Amino acid sequence: xxxxxxxxxxxxxxxxxxxxxxxxxxxxxxxxxxxxxxxxxxxxxxxxxxxxxxxxxxxxxxxxxxxxxxxxxxxxxxxxxxxxxxxxxxxxxxxxxxxxxxxxxxxxxxxxxxxx
Amino acid sequence: xxxxxxxxxxxxxxxxxxxxxxxxxxxxxxxxxxxxxxxxxxxxxxxxxxxxxxxxxxxxxxxxxxxxxxxxxxxxxxxxxxxxxxxxxxxxxxxxxxxxxxxxxxxxxxxxxxxxxxxxxxxxxxxxxxxxxxxxxxxxxxxxxxxxxxxxxxxxxxxxxxxxxxxxxxxxxxxxxxxxxxxxxxxxxxxxxxxxxxxxxxxxxxxxxxxxxxxxxxxxxxxxxxxxxxxxxxxxxxxxxxxxxxxxxxxxxxxxxxxxxxxxxxxxxxxxxxxxxxxxxxxxxxxxxxxxxxxxxxxxxxxxxxxxxxxxxxxxxxxxxxxxxxxxxxxxxxxxxxxxxxxxxxxxxxxxxxxxxxxxxxxxxxxxxxxxxxxxxxxxxxxxxxxxxxxxxxxxxxxxxxxxxxxxxxxxxxxxxxxxxxxxxxxxxxxxxxxxxxxxxxxxxxxxxxxxxxxxxxxxxxxxx
Numbered sequence: 001x002x003x004x005x006x007x008x009x010x011x012x013x014x015x016x017x018x019x020x021x022x023x024x025x026x027x028x029x030x031x032x033x034x035x036x037x038x039x040x041x042x043x044x045x046x047x048x049x050x051x052x053x054x055x056x057x058x059x060x061x062x063x064x065x066x067x068x069x070x071x072x073x074x075x076x077x078x079x080x081x082x083x084x085x086x087x088x089x090x091x092x093x094x095x096x097x098x099x100x101x102x103x104x105x106x107x108x109x110x111x112x113x114x115x116x
Numbered sequence: 117x118x119x120x121x122x123x124x125x126x127x128x129x130x131x132x133x134x135x136x137x138x139x140x141x142x143x144x145x146x147x148x149x150x151x152x153x154x155x156x157x158x159x160x161x162x163x164x165x166x167x168x169x170x171x172x173x174x175x176x177x178x179x180x181x182x183x184x185x186x187x188x189x190x191x192x193x194x195x196x197x198x199x200x201x202x203x204x205x206x207x208x209x210x211x212x213x214x215x216x217x218x219x220x221x222x223x224x225x226x227x228x229x230x231x232x233x234x235x236x237x238x239x240x241x242x243x244x245x246x247x248x249x250x251x252x253x254x255x256x257x258x259x260x261x262x263x264x265x266x267x268x269x270x271x272x273x274x275x276x277x278x279x280x281x282x283x284x285x286x287x288x289x290x291x292x293x294x295x296x297x298x299x300x301x302x303x304x305x306x307x308x309x310x311x312x313x314x315x316x317x318x319x320x321x322x323x324x325x326x327x328x329x330x331x332x333x334x335x336x337x338x339x340x341x342x343x344x345x346x347x348x349x350x351x352x353x354x355x356x357x358x359x360x361x362x363x364x365x366x367x368x369x370x371x372x373x374x375x376x377x378x379x380x381x382x383x384x385x386x387x388x389x390x391x392x393x394x395x396x397x398x399x400x401x402x403x404x405x406x407x408x409x410x411x412x413x414x415x416x417x418x419x420x421x422x423x424x425x426x427x428x429x430x431x432x433x434x435x436x437x438x439x440x441x442x443x444x445x446x447x448x449x450x451x452x453x454x455x456x457x458x459x460x461x462x463x464x465x466x467x468x469x470x471x472x473x474x475x476x477x478x479x480x481x482x483x484x485x486x487x488x489x490x491x492x493x494x495x496x497x498x499x500x501x502x503x504x505x506x507x508x509x510x511x512x513x514x515x516x517x518x519x520x521x522x523x524x525x526x527x528x529x530x531x532x533x534x535x536x537x538x539x540x541x542x543x544x545x546x547x548x549x550x551x552x553x554x555x556x557x558x559x560x561x562x563x564x565x566x567x568x569x570x571x572x573x574x575x576x577x578x579x580x581x
Contacts, residue, residue: 054546054561058554065553078211084193088173089564090557091531093195100194100211108207 001026005039010106014045019056027056031063040072043105047078052086064096073097077105117236118165119158120213120220121151122205125171125198127224127253130290134391134398134405135376136530139174143294144376145226146301146357147312147323147341149180150288154221155187156310157229157283161219162236165190167212169205171198172531206259215261223254226297229283230308238282251285291391291400298374299355303337311339323360341377382413427568434513434575435506435539438499446500452488465521468510470535474521475510477502496579502539512538514575516559517550534563545578 001023003013011034016023034042044060046052064074077099079087087093099105128140135143141151151168158166166189168177173195184191192212196205202222206213217239221227227249229235239248239258249256286297301309306319313323320334323342328334332346335353341360346352351369359377364370368385375381376393391398394416395408408414453459460481468475480498483489492498505511511518515538519525529535542562543555562574 054542054558057557057561058546058548061553061557085175086561087195088175090560092557093173094197095553097197097208098195099208104207104210108204111207 001030003030003034006106008106008110009039010041010043010109011039012043012045012102012106014047015049017048017050019046019049019052019059021053021055024055024059027059028062031066035066035070038070040067040070041109042067042072042074043099043102044074044076045078045102046076046080046083047102049083050080052083054090057086057090057092061092061095073109075099075105075108077102117161117163117239118167118213118216118218119161119163120167120169120205120209120218120222121154121158122169122196122202122220122222123151123171124223124254127289131294132530134291134396135393137393139170139172139177140224141170142174142177142180144357144359144374145294145298146306146309146321146339147359148309150226151177151181153227153229153309155181155184155189155191156231157227157235158219158221159187159189160229160231160233160235161239162234163189163219165192165212167192167194167209169194169196169209171196202257213259217261218259219248220257220259221254222257223251224288225251225254226286226288227256227283228286228300228305228308231310235282248282249285251287253287253289254285256282256285291398291403295372295374295389295391295400298357299372302339302355302357306337306339312341313339378416380415382410385413428509430568431513432507432509435503435511438513438539439503439507442495442497442500442503445495446497449488449492449495449497453483453486453492456486456488458483458486458489466518466537467521467525467529467535468505468518468537470529470533472526472529475505477505477518496540499539506539512536512571514538514540514545514571514578515542516563517541517543517555532560532563534560534566536563536566540575540578542574545574545581547581 001013001016003011005011013030067074075097078101079098087098099108123141131140131143142149145153155166166184168191173193178193181191194209202220245258245260247255247257287293288297303319306321311321313321315321317336319337321339323340323344325343326340327345329346329348329350331348333351338353338356340358341362343361344358345363347364348366350364350367352358353371355372356370357374359375359379361378362375363380365381365383367383368381370387373387373390373392376391379392379394381387381392389399389401392414395414397406397408397414450459461478463476464479465474465476467473478501482493482498484493502511506513515536518537519528542558543550546558548555548558
């Protein structure tokens, strides 16, 4: 898992192929460290994720809660069909915004700022 | 050209009050799902790919349309949030919509098209983004590619004739509209669409495996689905739509009505201007819904669930073994807590299946302040009263978190068909606090991926946690 911050302050976290219980601690620590740095606009790039389980989803939702408490937001992008179906089964799409494309997700924060 | 279909929950939720078992977009109009009319129209408009965007996705929609091979187009699926505008939806689906001209159908309405027309002729190469058709519950828009708005959309177009016009839209905002559209399609527009079944005479379409008694009168216009049995002296029509897997018993007449799939109509009924779905009958004119309890009058025909003897025996045996193991510790700690005045039990009603069946179970209050209370919790002795229900097959040993019978949970069950509660829950197995979004996700995830082996592993993980 690696991440970088764009010019507009949005951080893109690129997830590995498997996003399960073995990854959640690492992910939570990353989110905590981003929160500490006030980097609270996050896009999770799922283009590399082929498998996600309930622990992975739980970690994403936990991150979402934590970030929204700080008035930030977490968006996901580039979900594979299998991952998309897990989002559907667990009704995660009600909680978190899903984009086709990472750049569209990143620029959506600008649109939100302009409207806000 | 690509198509984008956006089905708004706010526009279609009214259907859920009556047809709660299916997604509103799959409501049958003359035995064909409403969404399929949209898909057919997209094909006639020259679209080669289609994305269906839903606020409340349903696997049954994907099971029905799959990847679109049957329609000769690529069909994909996406989600939207309730407040998303079309502009936001386009942005969220930018990889799909980029550099393609787009036919965006947004709302909840019926499209009155004709299958013998090629609608792509009506969209000219130099057209700019515009609304092609509109009604009070939605619209169809043509959207030019964003990357190069001057370049014409690449489409192979047949010539435009004077007779051609873009289809009109009918709003679908209540049951009056639904009945009116059903009757209009039935009586005057049947040849305009590809409907399931074959036409024996004008305005009569019949599905496969239909049994019509020789004393039955079929008065056009009528549509009969597949696996329909019409018994003695029944009168079907005029203006009747009979769904699939329907039995109409002796002497019953159906006029200006729609009978949905899997319904049984008892003897001697007169059904006029009604919708019937299983054991529910709805009058659009009176806005009244009636649930018939007598199965001989109206009932639903259900497919039986496959019986799994190994799982049932394992479940009961597991419940019995754990019950026996917990019996002595339970009695000892129960006595101690009782003597300490630390025994508080509440009887609460819980849902024991996804159809809303309830059962009352005792809930023992936990207490971490005493040694006996801590030991009681550590040994999971609060599960002991549930093992009786496990042995009797009313509860699974390992399953979903028992949902208390509340209106909020009742609503939750409506989109949680996989709900099968257990004495031990998936949330406990994952160590999650109940009634949190994380716990809800775990419950749905494990319910959807449930298997005998996975449940055993999860049970072991829960007990040893």
